[in-house]
Amino acid sequence: MEFDYDYFVIGAGSGGVRSSRIASQLGAKVAVAEEAFMGGTCVNVGCVPKKLLVYASHFMEDFHLAAGYGWNVDGVKLDWQKLINNKNKEIERLNGIYKGILERANVEVIAERAVVTGPNEVQCGDKKYTAKYILVATGARPTIPEFPGSEHVITSNEMFFLEEVPKRFLVVGGGYIGVEFAGIMNGLGAETTLSYRRDLFLRGFDISMREFIRDEMTRKGINLKFESNVESITKTDAGLEVKYKEGETEVYDQVLYATGRHPNVQGLGLETAGVDMAPNGAVLVDDKFKTSCPSIYAVGDVINRVQLTPVALAEGMFVAHDLFGEGFREVDYNLIPTAIFSQPEMATVGLTEGEAKEKFGEDIKVYFGSFRPMKLVLTDSEERTMVKMVVRVSTNEVLGVHMGGIYSGEIIQGMAVALKAGAKKEDFDRTIGIHPTSAEEFVTMRD
Ligand code: NDP
Numbered sequence: 001m002e003f004d005y006d007y008f009v010i011g012a013g014s015g016g017v018r019s020s021r022i023a024s025q026l027g028a029k030v031a032v033a034e035e036a037f038m039g040g041t042c043v044n045v046g047c048v049p050k051k052l053l054v055y056a057s058h059f060m061e062d063f064h065l066a067a068g069y070g071w072n073v074d075g076v077k078l079d080w081q082k083l084i085n086n087k088n089k090e091i092e093r094l095n096g097i098y099k100g101i102l103e104r105a106n107v108e109v110i111a112e113r114a115v116v117t118g119p120n121e122v123q124c125g126d127k128k129y130t131a132k133y134i135l136v137a138t139g140a141r142p143t144i145p146e147f148p149g150s151e152h153v154i155t156s157n158e159m160f161f162l163e164e165v166p167k168r169f170l171v172v173g174g175g176y177i178g179v180e181f182a183g184i185m186n187g188l189g190a191e192t193t194l195s196y197r198r199d200l201f202l203r204g205f206d207i208s209m210r211e212f213i214r215d216e217m218t219r220k221g222i223n224l225k226f227e228s229n230v231e232s233i234t235k236t237d238a239g240l241e242v243k244y245k246e247g248e249t250e251v252y253d254q255v256l257y258a259t260g261r262h263p264n265v266q267g268l269g270l271e272t273a274g275v276d277m278a279p280n281g282a283v284l285v286d287d288k289f290k291t292s293c294p295s296i297y298a299v300g301d302v303i304n305r306v307q308l309t310p311v312a313l314a315e316g317m318f319v320a321h322d323l324f325g326e327g328f329r330e331v332d333y334n335l336i337p338t339a340i341f342s343q344p345e346m347a348t349v350g351l352t353e354g355e356a357k358e359k360f361g362e363d364i365k366v367y368f369g370s371f372r373p374m375k376l377v378l379t380d381s382e383e384r385t386m387v388k389m390v391v392r393v394s395t396n397e398v399l400g401v402h403m404g405g406i407y408s409g410e411i412i413q414g415m416a417v418a419l420k421a422g423a424k425k426e427d428f429d430r431t432i433g434i435h436p437t438s439a440e441e442f443v444t445m446r447d
Helices: 014-025 040-045 047-068 080-104 176-187 207-219 309-324 353-360 408-420 425-429 439-443
Strands: 005-010 030-033 108-110 114-118 121-124 127-136 140-142 168-172 191-195 223-225 230-236 239-244 249-252 254-257 261-263 296-298 338-340 346-350 364-371 385-392 398-404
Touching: 005 014, 005 114, 005 309, 014 030, 014 040, 014 080, 014 127, 014 309, 040 047, 040 080, 047 080, 047 176, 080 108, 114 127, 127 309, 168 176, 168 239, 168 249, 176 191, 176 207, 176 338, 207 223, 207 346, 207 353, 207 385, 207 398, 239 254, 338 408, 346 408, 353 364, 353 385, 353 398, 385 425, 385 439, 398 408, 398 425, 408 439, 425 439
Parallel strands: 005 030, 005 127, 030 108, 127 296, 168 191, 168 254, 191 223
Antiparallel strands: 114 121, 121 127, 140 261, 230 239, 239 249, 338 346, 346 398, 364 385, 385 398
C-alpha cells in the first residue's frame, strides 16, 4: 500500500522533533504536526524559560553577595516586563531554530492539530494523511485537582506570562515545579509560601538532600507548609483567600498548582486505532515504544515513564533508528541523572541512601560532606553545599551521588558518566581534585 508519509509525528516537542529529524535523515518521508509552538513544553513553558527565570531571580541574591566583594549595588531593581519580553524573544528565536532544523532535514511541518483516525491515518484540519508509521509525541499537561475555587489557580504554563510579580504567592505541590517556582518567586521578591500535603517534599529523592533543600529554602525566607492541604479558594477584594483543611485561612495574590502533569491524549483519537492506555491516560508501549496498534508508536511524557526532556530525546531517537536505520542502542533508564533548579540547586544520580539500604542492607557505606562554598565566604550568606556518596562496601561500587548547592547540576552530569562507566570508590580516590572547587569534595571524601 502507498502512504503519503513513511512517518507521521504528532507533536513537535523534544521527542517529536528529534525523532522526525533523525527519521528523515535516515531517508524516511516525514511530516510533523504541531498545533502550538515549535519545541513543545521544554522550549516554550518548561525547562528553558524556567531556567531563565531561575537566573533572573537569583540576581537579587547575587547583588547582595556582590556587596561582600566590594561592589556598590545600591538602587538595583527589576524591570519585570523587560525580563518577560527578553525571555519571549529568546523563545521565539528557539522556535525558529527548531523549525529550521526540521526544514533543513526535509521534514514537512504541518501547523495544525492532528487527530488519529485509523492505524495509518491522521486528520489535520480538513485534510487526511496516511502514514506507514505514526509517532505520538504529544507530551503532558499540568493537572489541577477539582476543589471549590480551583478555577482561581494557575499552572506553570501561565507562570511565564504573568503581568507582574505577585506580592503574596502560594505554590501547591512539593515536586520539581513547586520547589523551582517557590525559589523563583521568592528571588523575584514575592512573599512566598509552598504548601505540600505530606511531611517533607521532594518525595523519592535522597533524604539528606530533601532536608538540605528544606533548610536552605527556609533560610531564604520561603514559608514551607508541610502536612498542608488546601480546602477551598475564594476570590475576594483582598486577594485569593485560601482556606486550609488544617484550619487557617491566608490571602495570596497568585496561587500556582504544581501537582503533576498528565499525558496529553484528550481528543487525539487513539481509541479509534485500538491504542491501549493506562487509567491516567499514559499510552502503553512495549520496549520498542510500539503501542497495541502495530503501526503506532509513542515516546516522551505521553508514555509517562520518565518526564524529562533528555529521556524523550533518547526515546525518539531510538524509534527513528529502529524503524528506518540499522538498529540503535536501547534506551537505558538506569542511572538517569537529574537536577532540580531550586535555590540552591540539587542534583542526583543513582540510588538514594534509602534505596541502597533496601537493596543491599548493611552492605553500604555513606560518605558525606557539608561546607560553606568558597564563593560565599566574603559575604554574609550562610548557604551551604552538601555532597553525599552511597557506596556498596563489598564491591566498592558507587551506587549513588547526590549534591545540593551551587553548580550541582553541572557537577553531577560528570559524575553520571563515572557511574555509568561503573566507577568504584577507589576510582574517585585516585582521581586528583581541581582546587579550589566544590566538585573536588567528591574525590577527597575519606573514611
Ligand atoms: P511532580 O510529580 O514532580 O510533583 C507533584 C507534586 O504535587 C508532588 O509533591 C505531589 O505530592 C503533589 N500532588 C499531586 N497531586 C496532588 C493533589 N491532588 N493535591 C496536592 N498535592 C498533590 O510534578 P511536577 O508538576 O512538579 O512536575 C512534573 C514533572 O515534570 C516532574 O515529575 C519532572 O519529571 C518534570 N520536570 C522536570 C524538571 C527538571 O528536570 N528540573 C523541572 C520541572 C518539571 P506527593 O509527593 O504526595 O505525590
